[in-house]
Amino acid sequence: MGRPIFGDYQVEGELGRGGMGVVFRARQKKLNRLVALKMLTGHYGADELTRFLAEAETAASLHHTNIVQIYEVGEDKGAPFFSMEYVESGSLADRLRTGMMPPREAAQLLISVARALHFAHQNGVVHRDMKPGNVFLLKQDDDELFVKVLDFGIAKRRADAGDVTGVTNTGAMVGTPHFMSPEPVTSSRHADASADLWAVAVVAYNCLLGRRPFEGETVGALCIAIHSGRFLLPSEIAPTLPPALDAWFERALARDPAARFTSARELSDTFAACLPASARSMRPEPVSSTGRSR
Secondary structure (H helix, E strand, O other), rough: OOOOEEEEEEEEEEEEEOEEEEEEEEEEOOOOOEEEEEEEOOOOOHHHHHHHHHHHHHHHHOOOOOEOOEEEEEEOOOOEEEEOOOOOOOEEHHOOOOOOHHHHHHHHHHHHHHHHHHHHHHHHHEEOOOOOHHHHEEEEEOEEEEEEEOOOOOOOOEEOOOEEEOOOOOOOOOOOOOHHOHHHHOHHHHHHHHHHHHHHHHHHHHHOOOOOOOOOOOOHHHHHHHHHHHOOOOHOOOOOOHHHHHHHHHHHOOOOHHHHOOHHHHHHHHHHHHOOOHHOOOOOOOOOOOOOOO
């Protein structure tokens, strides 16, 4: 039996499933290139279709080398899909299953993630679901870590500095609970760029210490911990880490958004400055915007 064909794409295998559909590895026949093909499947209504198309539109508007590129949005036999850059690598979640990251590798990671988020924020887009599973790692020839950020499925576009618009049902929790800041825990409509920076700090904590700063046996207990609990400072878990990281995490995970870092760039620059010179990665010049998003 032949492989399924959707428009110009021939499916070669399944990559994963989520709440809004399935992602396939496929080959675009005209250009003979591998792509990731995301399709909205099953029974869906107008809201699901709006969210799916909003993901494609938001992601396609972000042309940056650290963001997975969108190629095409289409429909085949009534099934909407979009094709995107196929990243043949593992996620940060996969990497962390093998153990914690050394500080130098964590700094490289934060620099690349920060570039992607800084660009998105500058263009009015808040990711809202930063987590290890949405960060893919690629090794360069010089052994420097290169990152692709993906999955803008629940991203919001800011109409202006005081408003964040998007497709969110009232009462719905948007994001992955362990990486959510206090603001979206109480109201997803209050999630802004600062919530993304909080999530990146949780990712950094996970990378360096092999655990997350806030835990709970239930989602409710976790939300209480995020909103009012205390997290252990790095020095209390791993005394060999630079002491300056304690202050960095206290600021990055401040419950008052105004007390946090003001941008993704400041977040990553300050993190790198906490490390001894021998542990810092060589920082190349920022790459011009050439990629797209997913």
